[in-house]
Amino acid sequence: MIGKLTILVGAVALLALAGCIPSSLNGIYTDDNLVFEPALVGVWGDPENPTSKEFNEFIKTGEKEYQLVSVNAEGEKCRFDIHMAKIGEALFLDFYPEGDDINIPDCYELNVIGTHTFFKVDQFEPMLKLSAINYDWLKEYLKKNPDVLSHQIIKNNYVLTGSTEEIIAFLAKHLSTEGAFEEAGEMVRIE
Numbered sequence: 001m002i003g004k005l006t007i008l009v010g011a012v013a014l015l016a017l018a019g020c021i022p023s024s025l026n027g028i029y030t031d032d033n034l035v036f037e038p039a040l041v042g043v044w045g046d047p048e049n050p051t052s053k054e055f056n057e058f059i060k061t062g063e064k065e066y067q068l069v070s071v072n073a074e075g076e077k078c079r080f081d082i083h084m085a086k087i088g089e090a091l092f093l094d095f096y097p098e099g100d101d102i103n104i105p106d107c108y109e110l111n112v113i114g115t116h117t118f119f120k121v122d123q124f125e126p127m128l129k130l131s132a133i134n135y136d137w138l139k140e141y142l143k144k145n146p147d148v149l150s151h152q153i154i155k156n157n158y159v160l161t162g163s164t165e166e167i168i169a170f171l172a173k174h175l176s177t178e179g180a181f182e183e184a185g186e187m188v189r190i191e
Helices: 005-010 012-018 106-111 135-144 164-173
Strands: 042-045 055-062 065-071 077-087 090-097 117-123 127-132 151-154 157-160 185-190
Touching: 077 164, 135 157
Parallel strands: none
Antiparallel strands: 042 055, 042 185, 055 065, 065 077, 077 090, 090 117, 117 127, 127 185, 151 157
C-alpha cells in the first residue's frame, strides 16, 4: 500500500481519514518509553526522485521531541508534533497535527479533533524505513476480537479509543505477528 513515504507522511491525516492508517485518540508514548534518536533529524525525500520538491524535514524541538514539516510538490506545508517511543524492541513515531497549522473552515472547527497516527521505524540508515500497521489486518483482527482493544467505527473507519497503555500493549504483542504491519516505505536523506 505504501510505496512513497514522502507523499504518505505529508498526508498522514488524509490517509487516516480515508481509512488507510488507523488513528488513535491517544498517543503511544509515555515518559517511560519516550526516546530520542538523532539519526531521524534532517531532510528526507523520495529515493526514486531525490531532487523532487516534495520532502519531509524532522527538526529537534525538545529533549525528546521533534517537529515534522512535510512539503508537497506545490510547496504546501503540513506540520506535525512527533514523539518517538520504544515499544518492546521496536521504535515507533507518533504523529500529531500541530494545532495552529490545520486549515479548517470555521463551520467545522468545533467538530474536528486531532488524532494520533503512528509508524514503526524499521531502520534509519542508509534509508529511513517506516511501516504502518496493516489497516486491513487490524480491521479483521478487531472484528474477530472486539474486546481486545477499545475502538469505535466511524464512517467505516476504525478509530482506536483505548488508553495509551492499552495501545502500547497491543503493539508490543503484535510486533512479530505476520501481516500486522505494512511493507516499509522508504525515504533517503537529502541536502
